[in-house]
Amino acid sequence: MDNVVLEARNIKKSYGTTVKTEILHGISFSLAEGEFVSIIGYSGSGKSTLLNILGALDTPTSGEVLFKGQEYGNMSEDQLAEFRNQNMGFIFQFHHLLPEFTAIENVLIPTWIKMGNASKKHVNRAKELLELVGLKDYMHHKSTNLSGGQQQRVAIARALINNPAVLLGDEPTGNLDTETTEQVYELFRNINKELGTTILIVTHNDQIAAKSDRVIEMKDGNIIRDYYNIQT
């Protein structure tokens, strides 16, 4: 494949210094541009660890991670921070908005980190993204005044503000009810289609897994299944 965005080559990860516990036992796979992929598996199977390494939040003990053919697993802490800021969009289970800021300010934070301040152009883009996630009217609400689903949608808009190549979600619907989960899925699908963003989400939700293009199933630090859903 020539349009590979992310690639993992024999990634191993262990924790602990005296007693080493290996969480990932040599994971290899690649992610093509524009794919919508779910990672499923039981708790403790290493899904989140893999996602954190792919998202440059963590580094592998051995093996290589490549972004568009460029190795980034051995970058310095600062380089990784910059890499995350420019190429990765994160969405977490617990939303993690900054309660001190309003919805639009939260969306703009990655831009602030990148350029110090946001230009008019960025503010307009933030407004567009909030419109995309259906929160145009809640722009200036403090994030603490938003519902769980609304907060998660703000987090999605925030993940998209720097035009990342990959959107990474660690159980993004884990905290949401069925209806909201469906809305969030639709949003992901929409973003995937319209912006062409590659989406990789760790999920426990079978419905979402069933609706994604590809499913990677993990068990005890290994990939046990990797298959494509037949699109309806």
Added chain:
Amino acid sequence: MIFEWKVAVRFLKEGKGQTLFILLGITVGVGVMVFLNTLITGLQDNMIDKAIGDSPHIWISGDADFYQLKDTGENSQSARGNFTVKDTSLGDWELIEEILKEREEISAISPVAEGNGFVTKSGQTSPVLVRGVDLEKADAIYKINDRLIDGTASLHGNYVIIGKELAEENEIVVNDLITIQLANGTTQTFTVSAIFDLENKSVNSSWIFMDLSRAQKLLGLRNKVSRIEMQVHDVFTAEDVMTSIANRFEGIQAENWMESNASLLTALQSQRQSSLMIQAFVLLAVTLGISSVLAVSVVQKSKQLGILKAMGTKSRSASRIFLFQGGLLGIVGSALGAGLGIGLVKGFLWGTSLKTGVPLFPLHLKAGSVIPICVLAVAACTIAAFLPARKSSKLNPVEVIRHG
């Protein structure tokens, strides 16, 4: 930088109660420092002014031994009665005075011809010190005109000015005639033109101001003076100015107030040191307070910091958020503290003047002492933020995200 600043300001704004509390701490600390500093400085200035404000700071006389070596003339040593008096008078005093006038650090110069004698009035006799001066020049040092209790100051012709106690003891009033007998036997009658109160009992009971040339003649000094008295603008430079004068002229002997008031100086110094010590501890307490509040704040904000880091905030940048908070608290707290300090000073002046109409002693707020305190406080607050800042830079985003 703008981003860190934005987050720092927002963190402070949102944690209103905590921010106000810590600001209050800095404000009180800086306020106390400003007030204490002004109070001690004012007190010391007042003490110095009281002690030496109206007296000479430096005085020079002739070096008897020097002249004795130079010429064995008549005045170097003379026998009076059965004891020997060393002559310490100054010959070329007019020339010396001219040269001293050019020195900017000297604010007043007054040549004096002095000698012991007795005043006789209606049969009573009192020992006196006759001081021949140029009234205008002596006034610059002793403020005679401002401290007259009766009469008009004049040393023309036969006029002299005497002290309050001398006048009271001998029942002398203005325009009375008094007879002065000097140690060399000369006797002459003078008219009292005015009576002074120099706030010193021994001076008030013994000094008599007389015209300089008159005194020179009476005391047999010819064209010499006993000494030249001076005041300097900054009293604490007296020692240095004296040394440089002593090096400039040959055959003189110089002295200054610092030598003759050594115990006063020691007292002032210890007072200043204890005031500095108190201020240092106040600053330390404020610094520790800020440091602990910010350290708690790092823990409180660890979720936010984790998410900021996940989104690409570098460690250095994360620590800057807390340094900015420290600095910002310092700036606002110092400004408020300076205001409080000024308020306390005004309150002190007002409170102590309630009964008498004049404050206990004057206090002068100087930008030169308020600004360094503020700068120091801002620096201390920023330094206080260092430890919390380090803590925030070491925070691992993965930990925060994993544990929600």
